Amino acid sequence: MGASGESAPRRRTASDQVQAALLEAAQSVLDREELANVTVRAVAREADVAPMGVYNRFGSKEGLLLALAVRALEDLWNAVAVDPSLDPEVRFRQACVAYRRFALAHPQRYALVFGGGGPVALTGSEASVHGHAAFEVLIELVEGLVGRDSLKRFANSGEAAQLVWTAIHGAVHLELGGIGQVSGPHDSYGQLVDLLIRGLR
Template sequence: MTTPRARARNKRGEGAQLREEIVRAAGTLLDGGDPQSVTLRAVAREAGISAPSIYAHFPDLDSILLVVAQRAFAALEQELAGPDDPDPAERLRAISVAYLTFAERQPHRYRLMFGSVWDASRARDRTPALADDLAVLGMGAFEVIHRTVAECAAKGLSTSADPFADATALWVGLHGLAQLRVATPLFPWPPHLREALIGRLALLV
């Protein structure tokens, strides 16, 4: 039987630090590549605490994974907002490349974000208190794409008549490409597929 790593007791007022350590422990286990290993017991062991100690900070594993997913989406949003090209069409292309790069660089967190590791809809059903946070999960990152497609349309660089729908189509396309490149690495991917995908789905002129 394994026991938690020895850990000094938190001083009064250090509960926020322990909460952070719990989230970090879940992320470390997730990055290890085996989603089945991310359990409350394993998180507690990684954080160097007893499993019951988690309940003072999180009611269940879903609540921990929600924070991990929120932070991953926040990191994605920050990267998508990075390109500052004054030409919105070029910026949209750079945003799309940043999206695919993030998915490639953070494969396990990306899978968590989009349900391959953790089913957010089931989490909502199991823990109704999470519903509001789950409803807006990832919307900040999507809004960067939406806003840029809308700017392209406003400047005549896209024929989009419905930027929200076309931004959604682009998001779906990027997600599909990110997932398929991992699932079928031996497929003879066309060299200019990414550029064609972005241009067609965003209706760039």
């Protein structure tokens, strides 16, 4: 109680802190279990709140997954946004390695972002916008590696970046699925990056 005898007002957690806590809980469920198990009830149980608290912040399970996808894309963007002061080839190589490292460290988040019919596929959604921003980083990496003039054999820089993404995503997807045909996926991935660098140049 205060000096006047009145009860001190209860401190409320800021709205953004509540949302962040719920997202943290959702991410814990996602990382520990399969995507199908990320439900409003599971997240509410993880966060020790009533399910309505999740609905109040995200509106629906779809809204929750969209927010999770945005967060995962931001983490991926941060992973591949390598120091621009580095040598372009070193930077390109480190970004490709960081992409694989992120996918292997967070397979469920990777599946959420790039699985068929996921939030990123919804044109105009916040996740789609973040996905495009991450792709712009890849375009910049490709342009830095070979220069725009050297990319004239492609329709545009985006097409060249799409080919790079197709290659590294395909390699990562095969590795995550355990269906690769080589015994050393790490070395194989390094050789793929070498091949991409030579091909682009």
